[in-house]
Amino acid sequence: MNIFEESKQKKIHDIVSVVKLCSLLFSGIIFFKYLFISGNITNNYRYTSYAITSIITAAFMLILIYFIWEFSIIKNINYKYVKIMQLIENFIFIFIFFVLILLSGAQTSQYKILFEFIIITSTIESGMKQGLIMTCISVAIILTMDIVCLPNVQINQYFENDIILSGLFFLTAWPLGYYVKIEKDHIKKLESLANKDGLTDTYNHRAFHDALREQIKSCEKEYKPLSMIFIDIDYFKHYNDFNGHQQGDEVLKKIGLLLNTSVRKGDIVARYGGEEFAIILPYTEEKDAVVIAENMRMQIEKTYFKGEENQPNGKITASMGISTYPNKAKNDVELIKSADDALYRAKFFRKNRVETYSSILDELKNDIEEKHIDVVTSIKTLISVINAKDKYTYGHVERVVMYSRLLADKLQLNDEDKKNLIYGAYMHDIGKINISKEILNKKMPLDKEEWEILKQHSINGVEIIKSVDSLKAVSPLIMYHHERYDGNGYPENLKRENIPYLARVLTVVDSFDAMTSNRPYNKRKTYQKAIEELRRCSGTQFDPHIVEKFIEVIKEIEDTIFL
Missing domain, CATH: 3.30.70.270 (Reverse transcriptase/Diguanylate cyclase domain)
Structure with missing residues (x-):
């Protein structure tokens, strides 16, 4: 049941509970009238008996009232059990009213109208079907009482009068139940309009x-x-x-x-x-x-x-x-x-x-000592913060990880190297946490001072993970993924084979995604243009062998990515 339906049912239960409480109070008055007040109290013994009986009865009525009220405000009970309890409650009320009518004169009782309470409340709570069932039971009780109590009379005036009362009961249950049905159908229609997608007939x-x-x-x-x-x-x-x-x-x-x-x-x-x-x-x-x-x-x-x-x-x-x-x-x-x-x-x-x-973090946690699990969790938080700061980084990490998985298979890396490449791809920009949002999202080319600040992100990234022994093999990827094959990169101007192999792999992947993504100061290139750029920079910025292998990967998936 949704929040709206729960709120609606609670309001209905509150209203019905008030009606039931009132009917119980009326019942209590009738009990007192016919059990105690109508009797002739002639001695102290009888007076004491009536007083004790009155107190017990009053206590019983109060306990019953309290139970009904508590039931009406229960919120956590399962909805299907609420329906069952409501049904049981209705039969208890019918029994109480039946006893009251017997006490107050059976077929001559003027309180047969009490059944109207339970007919109204059951119809409002559960609809026309339940209301008509309660009506039939009530009518059967009243008419049977008339016949049983006056079996040999030719004209049973009480039976004739109660036929009219029975008609009143049915006229209460049927129109009220029909109104409840119309109201429920109307609400369902409104809910459907509010909750359903008009085109596909699925939820919106x-x-x-x-x-x-x-x-x-x-x-x-x-x-x-x-x-x-x-x-x-x-x-x-x-x-x-x-x-x-x-x-x-x-x-x-x-x-x-x-x-x-x-x-x-x-x-x-x-x-x-x-x-x-x-x-x-x-x-x-x-x-x-x-x-x-x-x-x-x-x-x-x-x-x-x-x-x-x-x-x-x-x-x-x-x-x-x-x-x-x-x-x-x-x-x-x-x-x-x-x-x-x-x-x-x-x-x-x-x-x-x-x-x-x-999750790459789940893979990481399997490879990391228990004492460093909190550090790994912090890495995820840091990457989330960077994604929020840098519009370019958001999605970039995921794509670089995807490309790295594919290129690792193409290069036939062993399991250890493949794992380190993926971890490095996931964490390679973690040092950007210390770079201001203004620098990361600047739409114009960075000035010299801003460029020097940005270049520190690889060193900062290594500092963040240096306490985790299990990530030592990943540190070179974070540190050197901006080195160039010709020695003109940063932070240490390493050249050719002096650059760790996995860092050279990550450089190609990272640069390709940078070229094919919209960045604040650089318009997105097509895959074909990016491939041409990789080849143009092969041997200067990139390792030629890795470039050719990566181009094979891109050509295999070029027609299916992001379309």
Whole structure:
């Protein structure tokens, strides 16, 4: 139940509780009237008995009232149990009213109208069906009482009168129940308009975030996992450009329908934005989420979409990223970020695939002594701060790590070198934490003083990690990734083979991403122009062998990256 629904139910319960309390108070008055006040108290013994009985009865009524009131303000009880308790409560009230009517004269009682209380409250709480059930039970009790108490009369005046009263009960339950139904349908329609995406009939961005927070709270309370799938349609801009936006909308509709029919009951499908969808999978482990995502990916790939033959891979396909709470993320913000990172990897590695989130920090923690775990966690915080300060750095680190993984395989690095290259790629700009935001984001070329400050970031980065013995092999990458093959780099003007090999590898990757990214003082180059620049600087700025291997990597993935 969402926050709006919970608030609404609480208000209804408060109103109904007041009505039930009033009916109990009226019942107490009737008890006293017919058990005690109507009797002839002729001696002290009888007076004492009546007094004690009165006190016990009063205490019982107060306890009952207190119980009903406490029930009305319970917030944490499961919704399905609330319904059961309401039903039990209604039958208790019917029993109380039945006893009162018997005490006050059975068929001659003037208090048969008490049943109206429970008919009204049950209809408001649970709708027309529940109200009519309570009405039928109440009518059956009243009419049976009339027949049983006067079995041999030819004209049963009480029965005739109670037929009219029964009609009043039904006329209360039916119109009131119908009004409650109309009101619920109206609210559902408004909620649908507010929460649903009009094009795809999935939940919209706002409803997605509300649902995610609610589901995480539920999973946290029950110590259960929650998985998320981020879905992005591959080459969707290309499809729109070639077939038109109206046809693109038809693709979105079709995929929205496919996702809605593919998920399980309780899963939540939302259009996150543009051509991106997100799916919340409550109580789902990562391995199960992968099976679900892979099934959806294959269904999208097998489904025919008009004009898909003009797509780069000849089909409409989708890339998917998965993350899981609490194993991979500690809150909703981290879950979204990590699922998005996994999607980024899926898009990077040739698209039309499912990727799960993996953190470089998790890999680092496996290789680092226990006493330095806090330092590694601090590194993540520092990189997040740098990303917030430097618009260029945001996304740059992730891309450099991706390129480094691919180039490591192309260079056939051993596991140790591959690991150090990836760690170095992740941390190579960590020293920028000491550089001001104004210098990092300056749109004009830096002056001499500012340039000297910026050049210190490699030295500063080594200082940050020097206390961690397990990262000593990474320090040269951070220190020397701005050295040049011809000896004109910084900070130590190293030349050729004097520059550590992995630092030379990182230099090529880092420079390529710098050229193909929008920077404050440099316009983004195309991949072809960046390749030409790598070749032009081969042997001066870059190691020629590494350049050629990296160009092979880029040509293999050139048509699939970031489109």
